[in-house]
Amino acid sequence: MTDTWQEVHHGVLEQVRGYERARARNASLHNTDPVPPREPETSERLGLADVDFTGQVPAARILERIEHARALQLASAYGLDLAAELRRGGCTWQPHSHELLLLRPLRPLEELRLRTRLLLAGPDSVWVEGLVLEAGPKGHVLKAISWTRSRWLQLASGRPTAHPERIAALLQQIAVGAPAQARLEDRAEALRFELGRRA
Numbered sequence: 132m133t134d135t136w137q138e139v140h141h142g143v144l145e146q147v148r149g150y151e152r153a154r155a156r157n158a159s160l161h162n163t164d165p166v167p168p169r170e171p172e173t174s175e176r177l178g179l180a181d182v183d184f185t186g187q188v189p190a191a192r193i194l195e196r197i198e199h200a201r202a203l204q205l206a207s208a209y210g211l212d213l214a215a216e217l218r219r220g221g222c223t224w225q226p227h228s229h230e231l232l233l234l235r236p237l238r239p240l241e242e243l244r245l246r247t248r249l250l251l252a253g254p255d256s257v258w259v260e261g262l263v264l265e266a267g268p269k270g271h272v273l274k275a276i277s278w279t280r281s282r283w284l285q286l287a288s289g290r291p292t293a294h295p296e297r298i299a300a301l302l303q304q305i306a307v308g309a310p311a312q313a314r315l316e317d318r319a320e321a322l323r324f325e326l327g328r329r330a
Contacts, residue, residue: 169305171204172246174266179239188237194229197261197277200245209301222292224257224281230315234323235274242266243274251309252302255283255291260310262322271326276319 175196181188205211217223237243244264251258263275282291283298294302312318 168208169307170246170248171208172244173200173204174242174244176242177237177239182239190231193275194231194277197245201247204247221287222283222285225284226279226281228280230278232315232319233275234319249306252306254293257281273323273326278315
C-alpha cells in the first residue's frame with residue numbers, strides 16, 4: 132500500500148519530534164567528534180510494543196529502529212541535526228528503497244547494538260547500511276542487515292534537491308564505498324565471516 136503525500140509528511144514530522152525528545156533526554160547528542168567515525172553505533176532495548184501478535188518483531192519495526200538510530204548517530208557523531216535541517220531549509224532524507232535480511236530472531240526486551248555506515252552518496256541521494264548486532268562485550272553475532280536508499284527531499288514541493296555543500300562535504304568524508312557484494316545475502320555472509328574472525 133502506498134502512503135499519501137500527507138501521510139509521508141506527517142510521518143517525517145513525527146520522526147523529527149522524536150529526535151528532539153531524544154536530544155532533550157541525552158545532551159551528548161549535541162556533541163561533535165573532530166574525527167568523525169565511519170561506523171557509529173548505539174544500543175537500544177526492544178520493547179514489548181515492538182512485538183506483533185505472533186511474538187515476533189516485524190520487518191517494518193526493525194527498519195524503523197535502524198532509521199531512528201541512524202538519525203541519532205548523525206547528531207551525535209557528526210553534528211548533523213535533521214530536525215534543525217528541516218526547520219532551516221524544509222529538507223530531509225526520504226527513504227525510497229529498503230532491503231532487510233533477518234538472520235536471527237529478535238526477542239522482546241532484548242538489548243541490541245545498532246551500527247550504521249554510509250556506503251555511497253550522490254548529489255541528492257545516500258545509500259546506508261544498517262547492522263543489528265547482539266549486545267554484550269563481544270557483540271559479534273549479526274542478527275539483521277539492511278540497505279536503505281534515500282533522497283534529499285524538499286518537503287514543500289515533494290521534489291529531490293541537491294545536498295547543501297556542508298552536508299555533501301561530510302558525506303564524501305564518511306562514505307566507505309560500495310560493498311563488493313551485489314546481493315544483500317552475499318553481503319551478510321561476508322560480514323558474518325568478518326565478525327566471526329574478530330570474536
